[in-house]
Structure formats: C-alpha cells, structure tokens
Amino acid sequence: MLLSHVRTAAFVASVAAVSGFTVDAPVRVHGIQAPETRTVAYFSYEPLAAANPVSDLPASARRQLAAQDDVVVPRTGTPDGYKLRRGTASTDYVYKSADVYAIEASCDPSTCHPVQQVKLAIKEYVRGRTSKNWEITFYGSRETGSSHFNMDYTYECGVNLSHAPDETCSTWKHDGAQGHGSGVAVNKQKIVKNFGRTPVVTKFPMTNLLVTFADGSEAKGDDGKPGEKFRGWDVCVTNTTTKLCHSTGDGS
Numbered sequence: 001m002l003l004s005h006v007r008t009a010a011f012v013a014s015v016a017a018v019s020g021f022t023v024d025a026p027v028r029v030h031g032i033q034a035p036e037t038r039t040v041a042y043f044s045y046e047p048l049a050a051a052n053p054v055s056d057l058p059a060s061a062r063r064q065l066a067a068q069d070d071v072v073v074p075r076t077g078t079p080d081g082y083k084l085r086r087g088t089a090s091t092d093y094v095y096k097s098a099d100v101y102a103i104e105a106s107c108d109p110s111t112c113h114p115v116q117q118v119k120l121a122i123k124e125y126v127r128g129r130t131s132k133n134w135e136i137t138f139y140g141s142r143e144t145g146s147s148h149f150n151m152d153y154t155y156e157c158g159v160n161l162s163h164a165p166d167e168t169c170s171t172w173k174h175d176g177a178q179g180h181g182s183g184v185a186v187n188k189q190k191i192v193k194n195f196g197r198t199p200v201v202t203k204f205p206m207t208n209l210l211v212t213f214a215d216g217s218e219a220k221g222d223d224g225k226p227g228e229k230f231r232g233w234d235v236c237v238t239n240t241t242t243k244l245c246h247s248t249g250d251g252s
Contacts, residue, residue, distance in 0.1 A: 039115065040064045041104045041219040043228045045086070047143050048103050048114040057105075057112060060222045065107060079158060079168050081223040082206040082231040084250035087121075092243040095233035096123040101143060102211035102219040102228065116145030116213045124205055124232040129241055132176065135192050136205055136232070138185045146214040153185040153209055154227075157195050160202040160234055160249050169196055169203065177203070185209065199239045204248070205232035 042061035054065065086098035100120045105112040123137040140151040157169035157177050170179030177196030195203045210227035211219045218226040234248040 037106050037108050038065060039104065039106055039217065040112070041102070041213065041217045043120075043219055043221055044101050044103055045098060047101045047117050047119075048105055048112060050113065052105075052112050054107055054110055054112055058222070060220065060224065061103075061105075063224070064220065079156070079166060079206070080229065081221070081225075082158070082208075082229040082251050083222075084231045084233070084248060085122075085228070089233050089244050089248075093126045093128050094123065095244060097121045097230055100228055100230075102149075102213075104145070104213045104215075104217055104219070114144055115215075116149065117143035118149050118151075118211050118213075118219075119143045120151075120209050120211070120228060122207055122209070122230045122232070124244075126235055126242060126244055128243060130239075132197050132237070132242065133192050133194050134205055134232075134235065135190050136207055138187070138189045138191075138207070138209060140185065140187050140209065140211070148214040150212040151185040151187075151209060152212075153183060153191075153207055155181040155191065155193065155208075156206045157193065158204045158206050158231070160204060166249075168206075173198060195235065195237070197237075199237055201237050202234045202245060203237055204234050206230070207232070 040061050042058060042064065044058050054062070085100055087096050089095040098121065102118040102120060104115040106115055119141050121139040125135040127133050127135065138153060157179060159167045159169060159172045161167060168179065169177035175196040175198040176194055178193045193205070207230045208227040209230065220226055221228050231251045234245040236243060236245040
C-alpha cells in the first residue's frame, strides 16, 4: 500500500518530540534536499485542514507514521472493536452516526497535507411493529481531492449481553438472525437484515466500511486494520413493537 521507506538519523531527530517514523528517501532538486515525506491513511471525526501539525493527528495515524505495524485491540465489549461513532437517535426508530472522514495525507516531519478525503456515515432504521428487520444505509462521498475511491462493507449482528461479553447473532442463537455479509457499497445504498425473533434481548448492527483511495491505499481504523467499524444503536427486541432502546452501549 505504501512505498518503501528509509529511516534517516536527521529525520528521526527532527520528529522525536512527536514520534519517529520511516520515510521515503529524500530527493534533491537543484542541490536542495526536499522534505522527507510519508503517506498515511486513517479515519477521523474532523477533515484534515490544508496544513495540519503531525502532533494533532489521531493516535492511530501517528502509530502508522511511526511504522508501528502491530494491531491494536481497542478496549471494547463489542466483538472485533466495533464502536458507536457518536451520532444521535432522532426517533424511536432512527439512529444516524456522526460523520467520519477517511483521510489520506502526505506528511513531512512536522506537517501533514490532505491528498484525498471521503466523508462516511451510517443510518440505522428499525422498521418497528412486529418486524424483526433493520435497514442500514451507507453514506460515502468525496470531501476533498480525487472523486475516485472504492467503498466496501462487511456486516454482522451483535447481541448486547448483560454482565457478559457481547456475542454475534451467528454464534449466540439460531433465531432467524442474518449473520455475516459483505459486498460493494455506494453512497446511500441500503441493506435490510433480519436481527432475530428472540424477545427480551438487546441487539445491534455492526458495519465495517472499507475505503480504498484513488492510488490503491486503504484507510486504517483505530484497531490498526482496514476500515472504520461502526456499531449501531441498541435495539430492544420484543414480541410486539420493536424500537431503539432508550440508551445504548457504545463499545467502549
């Protein structure tokens, strides 16, 4: 995904206050050494400004710049690191996440500049009454840079268990819930999934949105793996009218 890089003593010294990272070999133009740079691809709640200090990047992006390839396991009770990406439940049936930005940036030792940015979100709609289906809408649109990018998704259904680790619908019980799924995603695309008929239980959708930028690089989430993992709002399943719960777990 990234070009090969060479560590230089001068470069490491200049970014020691932030974190050392491997970089592309410096290029000289007319005898002047050009700044050493590296590309990083990550997710953030805020788009990247035209010039942004390296020290202001999210921790996951700084780990990439430091060439730390180890996968970080977030502290979360939800399977595989899915988190509620802020947002609000506007009605008893509709939750929409906050906007999240997939960002590809070119960084020198002190400053990062955006190469391409894609704005993402999900919406969860519980159909209510006796229906045991929810509808998940994907949002993905150009923010800055090239309009060419690819978006894919993976889906799973989660079970919020009290006083126990959460499970997936696939591993918990066979009650009609549709488990793992995947495919190509486009802006405003909807998928409809059954979350199971077991009453008096709390369930939630999990969607990983994977973004591939125009140059083929992939944005990595806060767990160090490709994609941003969205946890949906908890749904209180009943035999009658099923709605969003008044409050929700967030995966933290």
